[in-house]
Amino acid sequence: MNLKTARQADLIACHFCDTLNQVPNIDETANAKQEYYCSCCQSEIHSRIPNSLSTTWALLISAIILYIPANTLPIMTVVMWGDGQPDTIMSGVFHLLDSGMWPLALLIFVASIFIPVLKLIILTGLLLSVYFKTHWKPRDRTVLYRITEFVGRWSMVDIFVIGILVSLVQFGNTASVSAGIGALSFAAVVILTMFAAHSFDPRLIWDVIDDERLVQHQFQQVNKT
Amino acid sequence: MSAIPNTVQIKKHHSQTSLTHMACPECDLLQAIPPLAVGESVLCLRCGKSLYTHHKNSIDRSLAFAITGLILYIIANMFPLLSLKALGLTQDSTLISTALALFQADRPFLSVVMLLTTIIFPATTLIGTIYILIQVKTNTTDAFTAPLFRFLQSTDAWGMLEIFMLAMLVAIVKLGDVADVIFGVSLYAFVLLILSLTLLSASLDPHDVWNKLREKKG
Numbered sequence: 001m002n003l004k005t006a007r008q009a010d011l012i013a014c015h016f017c018d019t020l021n022q023v024p025n026i027d028e029t030a031n032a033k034q035e036y037y038c039s040c041c042q043s044e045i046h047s048r049i050p051n052s053l054s055t056t057w058a059l060l061i062s063a064i065i066l067y068i069p070a071n072t073l074p075i076m077t078v079v080m081w082g083d084g085q086p087d088t089i090m091s092g093v094f095h096l097l098d099s100g101m102w103p104l105a106l107l108i109f110v111a112s113i114f115i116p117v118l119k120l121i122i123l124t125g126l127l128l129s130v131y132f133k134t135h136w137k138p139r140d141r142t143v144l145y146r147i148t149e150f151v152g153r154w155s156m157v158d159i160f161v162i163g164i165l166v167s168l169v170q171f172g173n174t175a176s177v178s179a180g181i182g183a184l185s186f187a188a189v190v191i192l193t194m195f196a197a198h199s200f201d202p203r204l205i206w207d208v209i210d211d212e213r214l215v216q217h218q219f220q221q222v223n224k225t
Numbered sequence: 226m227s228a229i230p231n232t233v234q235i236k237k238h239h240s241q242t243s244l245t246h247m248a249c250p251e252c253d254l255l256q257a258i259p260p261l262a263v264g265e266s267v268l269c270l271r272c273g274k275s276l277y278t279h280h281k282n283s284i285d286r287s288l289a290f291a292i293t294g295l296i297l298y299i300i301a302n303m304f305p306l307l308s309l310k311a312l313g314l315t316q317d318s319t320l321i322s323t324a325l326a327l328f329q330a331d332r333p334f335l336s337v338v339m340l341l342t343t344i345i346f347p348a349t350t351l352i353g354t355i356y357i358l359i360q361v362k363t364n365t366t367d368a369f370t371a372p373l374f375r376f377l378q379s380t381d382a383w384g385m386l387e388i389f390m391l392a393m394l395v396a397i398v399k400l401g402d403v404a405d406v407i408f409g410v411s412l413y414a415f416v417l418l419i420l421s422l423t424l425l426s427a428s429l430d431p432h433d434v435w436n437k438l439r440e441k442k443g
Contacts, residue, residue, distance in 0.1 A: 003270070006248035006255050013248035016375045017435035020246060040439050041371040104398055142251050142272040156342070156385055160392030163339050167318040167326030168309045168400065175311065179332045187338055194382070202251040210253070
């Protein structure tokens, strides 16, 4: 394989239009004053997302902290005949199970519990794997990243259900639904993890491998001459 | 396997309209993009990321789906989506009333999230896409086309109407037990809107628009 990465070829691909821009001696260290712009769409271009790891860590840790109130505080309260029972995410799933609506229970469980937890675990794992510079299955890790990015927004479904119920069930004291503070934290978790997935740069997974391959290649060339 | 594209070659390709080489956005591998037949796509050699898909009549079809979508979007916002009948009372809900109800229920943050994801971003996507595709078709792209298209690309993930539809399904089943749920006129328009939005994103590869812009720049 004599293929190169764009960075090794002194090129920066634009994030939006994929135009390859020639940038000799790419310098993206913290004190570099140079900013590069795409020749086609004039957007600012970076060889790697700036401060990708620290931004992702910050967003992810905030999401993990908010995940606790999201699951322990009530997400909504259904008041029937003046009598209300606050529901958390998990108790809502159990209520659905009790009333025999298991497909709904499964859907809410997957969207509100399974996917967010999976997302938090995968992002933490990816960040750690980049931090420890492992060579372990880079392709599989990229696919994991792709799944996380794609599937994350579907967790919003529970928030939308609450919104629809709040707007539809407005019959005064007889029946009404109100959104709890847990819904707020849960929405924040979903949004923060979406931003976290967005700020993570999957190219960092491959950089360790590419950099070493380049060093080996240069070493072999030196040995030949 | 293609040879390493050297910088001189890259420079030469700059004057051409479509990309002959691309760096994978997920693993940065530089690779040649062969000419594609309709319906074919290029996957990254190393990580399998889909790099480019050649859709049939991409611009025309996307424009048709976007205009259809805009009409359906207007209808979907004019009439109630769902109504709930209980105790002789009827409560209607539209897309906007859902966001406003959360505001009145002292959840302004959730209200803003709903407003952005179900009303504003879908609207900007539809109107912006129509505007840009008409510009591309009539060859009247200007300095604002590229920033606008960049905005549309970065807000694409935040239009969540299809998720709202799933949420409506959940709400219908949940409420169906205790009260009468009436499907509003807009609900049918809404379902068709989701369909045209899906077809729109399946028929437009952003590269088709960028290639046109690059062509204009020369």
